[in-house]
Amino acid sequence: xxxLAISSLPSVPDAILSLLYxxxxxxxxxxxxxFKKSGLSKLQIHLLYALVCVAALSNFYIYNALYGxxxxxxxxxxxxxxxxxxxxxxxxxxxxxxxxxxDGSYAKVFDFMNPKAWETYGIxxxxxxxxxxxxxxxxxxxxxxxxxxxxxxxxxxxxxxTLLQYFPDKKITATLLCFGIPSTIFWCSGLYKDSLTLTxxxxxxxxxxxxxxxxxxSGNMIGAIIxxxxxNFTRSxxxxxxxxxxxLWMVTYNRPKNSGFIFLGTYIVFIMLxxxxxxxxxxxxxxxxVNRQHDFLSLQGQSFMPLNTLHPNxxxxxxxxxxxxxxxxxxxxxxxxxxxxxxxxxIESLFITLLILSCLFYIYKDRLNHPFLLFCLFYSGALxxxxxxxxxxxGAFVRYRSAYLPFLLSSILMSIDHITIPIIRKRVYFR
Numbered sequence: 001x002x003x004l005a006i007s008s009l010p011s012v013p014d015a016i017l018s019l020l021y022x023x024x025x026x027x028x029x030x031x032x033x034x035f036k037k038s039g040l041s042k043l044q045i046h047l048l049y050a051l052v053c054v055a056a057l058s059n060f061y062i063y064n065a066l067y068g069x070x071x072x073x074x075x076x077x078x079x080x081x082x083x084x085x086x087x088x089x090x091x092x093x094x095x096x097x098x099x100x101x102x103d104g105s106y107a108k109v110f111d112f113m114n115p116k117a118w119e120t121y122g123i124x125x126x127x128x129x130x131x132x133x134x135x136x137x138x139x140x141x142x143x144x145x146x147x148x149x150x151x152x153x154x155x156x157x158x159x160x161x162t163l164l165q166y167f168p169d170k171k172i173t174a175t176l177l178c179f180g181i182p183s184t185i186f187w188c189s190g191l192y193k194d195s196l197t198l199t200x201x202x203x204x205x206x207x208x209x210x211x212x213x214x215x216x217x218s219g220n221m222i223g224a225i226i227x228x229x230x231x232n233f234t235r236s237x238x239x240x241x242x243x244x245x246x247x248l249w250m251v252t253y254n255r256p257k258n259s260g261f262i263f264l265g266t267y268i269v270f271i272m273l274x275x276x277x278x279x280x281x282x283x284x285x286x287x288x289x290v291n292r293q294h295d296f297l298s299l300q301g302q303s304f305m306p307l308n309t310l311h312p313n314x315x316x317x318x319x320x321x322x323x324x325x326x327x328x329x330x331x332x333x334x335x336x337x338x339x340x341x342x343x344x345x346x347i348e349s350l351f352i353t354l355l356i357l358s359c360l361f362y363i364y365k366d367r368l369n370h371p372f373l374l375f376c377l378f379y380s381g382a383l384x385x386x387x388x389x390x391x392x393x394x395g396a397f398v399r400y401r402s403a404y405l406p407f408l409l410s411s412i413l414m415s416i417d418h419i420t421i422p423i424i425r426k427r428v429y430f431r
Contacts, residue, residue, distance in 0.1 A: 008065035014140040015199045021137075022053050022148040027148075038413055039155050039164060039171065048179050049153050052158035052189045056149045057142060059190035062341075072191035076141060078127035079134045105275055113259040122193040122234040130191060145191065152189045158206035159406060164213030165209050167414050176181060177406050177413065183348055187402040194340030197238055200230045202381075204246065209372065212253050237292075246259060249375040259369040263378055275314045286312040293390040310389060317389070328401070329353045334393035345398045352405070356412055364417040377411035380404040 010018060026046045028037045035045060063070030130148055136142035156178040163174040179185060186200045207223035210216070228246070228255060232239035248266055252259040278284040290310045297307065305327065308320050330349055337343035383404050391397045 008061060010142040015139050017137065018146050019144040021143055025049060025150060025425050029394045035157065038161055045144050050155045050328060051179060052185065053149045055145050055185045056145050056189040057064055059186055075127050075130055075191045079131040082131045083134060083139060122196065122220065125233055126196055139242055151199050154194050155202035159202035160182050162205045162209045163410060163414065170414065173413055180407050183345060183398055183402040184405050187399045192399065192402040193234055195232065195401055196234045198235065200227050200240060203227045204231065207348055210247065237386065238383060241386065242379050245375045245379040252371040256369050256371050259371045259374055263374045267378060276353065280335055284312060289386065291388055296390055296392050301393040301395065303332065303342065303393045305392050305394050307392040320389060322384050327388040327397060328384035336394060342395065358410045362416040364415055366379065366417040373411045376407040380408035385410065400431055
């Protein structure tokens with residue numbers, strides 16, 4: 001194990017280049033109008049970017065040195081594979097850049113009629129982004145991760161700017177929601193599709209909020225549509241979860257008075273349609289979730305959680321709803337932790353649940369109909385329920401959930417009146 005850990009450390013050139021990028025990248029970012037308008041000072045940009053980079057490097061080192069496997073290692077391997085093909089000629093490397101290889105077979109990136117290809121689009125996209133970072137880092141592994149972290153950092157800053165657009169007096173709360181959730185920083189700064197999910201979702205809300213504010217409407221709408229397409233490209237089921245909430249946000253932003261009833265009523269209709277359509281046509285969304293659960297149950301893992309078998313009918317989903325909610329908010333339990341990271345995840349889950357329950361007593365009534373907060377709640381809630389129904393491994397669940405926690409907690413923390421909380425009535429820490 002010690003030899004493996006030593007071999008996983010960055011080389012001297014890699015370490016020097018990584019340190020240089022951690023220092024230099026924020027300096028360059030500060031010159032961009034997007035970051036100049038973020039409300040973050042130069043020191044804050046340096047510190048927050050360093051936080052994201054340290055989390056990404058720690059994630060990769062832990063899974064490379066201590067475990068020797070993980071999705072992050074797989075993605076880095078694919079990026080290096082493309083680079084190694086240059087010895088066979090530039091045309092070979094370019095051709096491979098637009099293909100995905102698995103078990104010796106190729107599935108073209110834009111082969112939309114191939115179901116196998118749909119499952120690999122997110123892998124293709126992330127591996128190609130990482131390949132570009134790998135080239136810009138002069139083929140240094142850890143330096144490439146530093147550059148990849150710019151993606152997550154930009155997305156988190158975009159989400160923070162959106163929160164402050166609606167709640168300008170809550171800068172500390174917005175910063176904590178974006179950079180203070182441990183699992184989100186640890187997983188979504190690393191080399192995972194969850195990083196892309198969070199980043200593209202953050203850019204979607206940023207462009208949409210600016211469009212609603214009347215700023216460069218055509219440009220921001222194009223940006224929002226591109227973000228939606230990238231979300232679908234990364235994980236199609238996330239697109240199915242975010243698109244209805246996004247449309248309802250668009251519909252209600254000028255009519256917020258009854259937004260809560262519109263969101264709730266529309267989702268009830270969606271649920272009724274989902275279970276009714278199989279009776280009249282071949283569209284069967286419940287069966288898709290059943291199949292997804294079956295695929296997960298066929299796998300093996302150390303963090304397995306018992307999961308009731310789903311059936312494609314309303315009663316089965318209703319009976320399993322309490323278990324899905326339990327998985328979404330409470331799992332893993334502290335007693336289920338089999339290593340230190342899992343214990344930290346269990347503590348975080350318990351803390352988030354207690355925080356949500358506590359905040360329910362301090363909801364600011366006027367914000368129950370806030371279209372943006374309703375978007376955050378229904379988007380994150382739908383995806384967390386989907387995960388609760390289908391994912392039986394707490395280790396995977398923690399990573400998948402991390403991309404939606406900023407939206408879930410935003411819908412809660414931005415809805416409360418902090419002045420009414422006795423502990424902080426005199427000292428408003430979250431303003």
